[in-house]
Amino acid sequence: MDTLRNSLEATGTPKLWLVVSSILLIIAFTARKNLHVEYDALEPPVIPQSIPYIGHLISIARYGSSYYAMINKKHNYPIYTLPTWTSRTYIITSPALAAIIQRASPKTSFYSAILEVTKRIVAFDIQSMEIVQNNANREAGDEGVMPESHDMLASTLGPGPTLNRITTLQLEIFSSTLDKVRPQGKEVVELHSWLREQFTLANATAIYGPENLFSMNASLINDFWAFEAGIVPLIANILPWITARKAYFARERVLSGLIEYVELERYKKAASMIQKRIAINLKHGLSKKMVGHGELVMLFAILGNAVPTTFWFLTHLFSQPDLLADVRSEIGAAVTVNELGIGGDGEKKIIHVEKLKSVAPILISAYRETLRFVANLTSVRMILEDTVIAGKYLLKKDSIVQIASGVIHLDPDVWGPDAAEFNARRFLQTNTSEDVTGKTTTTPLPKNVPSAAFRAFGGGSVICPGRHFAQSEIVGFVAAVVMGFDFEKPSGGAIELPEKNDGLIPLVVMKPKRECMIVIKRRKGLEKAKWELEL
Numbered sequence: 001m002d003t004l005r006n007s008l009e010a011t012g013t014p015k016l017w018l019v020v021s022s023i024l025l026i027i028a029f030t031a032r033k034n035l036h037v038e039y040d041a042l043e044p045p046v047i048p049q050s051i052p053y054i055g056h057l058i059s060i061a062r063y064g065s066s067y068y069a070m071i072n073k074k075h076n077y078p079i080y081t082l083p084t085w086t087s088r089t090y091i092i093t094s095p096a097l098a099a100i101i102q103r104a105s106p107k108t109s110f111y112s113a114i115l116e117v118t119k120r121i122v123a124f125d126i127q128s129m130e131i132v133q134n135n136a137n138r139e140a141g142d143e144g145v146m147p148e149s150h151d152m153l154a155s156t157l158g159p160g161p162t163l164n165r166i167t168t169l170q171l172e173i174f175s176s177t178l179d180k181v182r183p184q185g186k187e188v189v190e191l192h193s194w195l196r197e198q199f200t201l202a203n204a205t206a207i208y209g210p211e212n213l214f215s216m217n218a219s220l221i222n223d224f225w226a227f228e229a230g231i232v233p234l235i236a237n238i239l240p241w242i243t244a245r246k247a248y249f250a251r252e253r254v255l256s257g258l259i260e261y262v263e264l265e266r267y268k269k270a271a272s273m274i275q276k277r278i279a280i281n282l283k284h285g286l287s288k289k290m291v292g293h294g295e296l297v298m299l300f301a302i303l304g305n306a307v308p309t310t311f312w313f314l315t316h317l318f319s320q321p322d323l324l325a326d327v328r329s330e331i332g333a334a335v336t337v338n339e340l341g342i343g344g345d346g347e348k349k350i351i352h353v354e355k356l357k358s359v360a361p362i363l364i365s366a367y368r369e370t371l372r373f374v375a376n377l378t379s380v381r382m383i384l385e386d387t388v389i390a391g392k393y394l395l396k397k398d399s400i401v402q403i404a405s406g407v408i409h410l411d412p413d414v415w416g417p418d419a420a421e422f423n424a425r426r427f428l429q430t431n432t433s434e435d436v437t438g439k440t441t442t443t444p445l446p447k448n449v450p451s452a453a454f455r456a457f458g459g460g461s462v463i464c465p466g467r468h469f470a471q472s473e474i475v476g477f478v479a480a481v482v483m484g485f486d487f488e489k490p491s492g493g494a495i496e497l498p499e500k501n502d503g504l505i506p507l508v509v510m511k512p513k514r515e516c517m518i519v520i521k522r523r524k525g526l527e528k529a530k531w532e533l534e535l
């Protein structure tokens, strides 16, 4: 308890694992009798824990996703059971078993697993939870908040004119915000914060319209990221106004902005996917206030992974000068040049983002490799009925299954002996068919790697619907930065790759361990160029 007090006094916010472990320890000793869990001999092997009932929970809170890697190093099971509190979680580390679990089945459910977490993220009230949980697993057809919202997002964010409209707008906004970045001399920026600034308003404007909450009140941008940084303690929900003080009050302000957005019907100027989403929620009886709350999880989905993915994509490119030169030369083939008209100064250079798919295979391969390298999000499902998978593992009703993407992404048996290294060319293939012999293109998966092994966007019926948008915006943005700017260390020379933080609970793509200060400047000889992104 002294340690807990010291930690509180030193930081104002205690470390989550300390709070969780202290509280769980007290409850465990008082409620010992009710916590006994029987295991069936057919369940996956049980990993013993050092402290009864709570050992794994404390370790997950303390070591985050690296705890799964630690267990894997010791046991190397394709699936195992982690006893947790009054139940168990099954952890899958084999792509073959992941493929079985992510297949649509009435015995497993994504929504039953995530809606409780969503409730804690967005602070839904009890009535709203009843509404969103109603028919979430399509027991009675396709009506209900979750089925309708899922189908609508899958269609509006799938390839086609609606997606093209949002992407075009997003790229236009990036072109104009990047054009305003004209560093004077040796301008030093913290890269992650700089990217948050570039993405937050651009995404919100393209998707939530010109009257989005951040355009109406710019201070909410910092509040959104303060909420995001404290999302795990908010989900733990143990006196969050004390244990996650900064995030809790920042979320209150963002929620007020979202409620105002809905009440004043500012969404009427938003992209059609947001208009439709809000219409579905209102139709099913959510109050305007709770519809506002619901948009917080959407903002989190849009921004939470795109920003850190862009961070790693850029740092990998700028820390390897040879790779950077290769990528610049590839992107050059997707650029057309126009002289600026009267009053213009320099050249207008247009990067054609769709064209990058065919002319810039190393760039696209490096994007996928970045995702493999840093996306350690676990896919979760709830087991709705006792079920046996692969003919031998019994999974018990009401348990959670997690697919440990971080472990699968770095498994040498799946990706080869260099699995732990970043290889920008991993997703390249040389065509052998007669018409295009010798032409190098990007492949979704290297030879012999099963599709369930690339887990950045999850898989199965709930695979991330934003993946097409994410690729265009991230690849487009990175292409413009690479062509227009140079990054250097403040002390000079190529930047160093920051260390990944794998010690957090994996709700989003990994973040860097420390701040990453860089000098940003326009490329020599191209200082006056105006870069534009077109789909």
Ligand code: HEM
Binding pocket: 150, 153, 157, 301, 302, 303, 305, 306, 309, 375, 377, 378, 379, 380, 455, 456, 457, 458, 459, 460, 461, 462, 463, 464, 465, 466, 467, 469, 470, 509
């Ligand atoms: C690099 C960027 C991104 C990554 C790595 C990512 C990753 C993921 C993952 C892992 C899931 C869960 C799938 C599963 O468990 O099988 C997911 C779901 C989701 N993502 Fe993304 N995402 C990204 C960008 C986006 C963007 C830009 C949007 C919106 C425009 C978006 C919208 C969603 C939504 C709405 C869901 C929930 C799907 C459902 O309810 O069926 N994501 N994403």
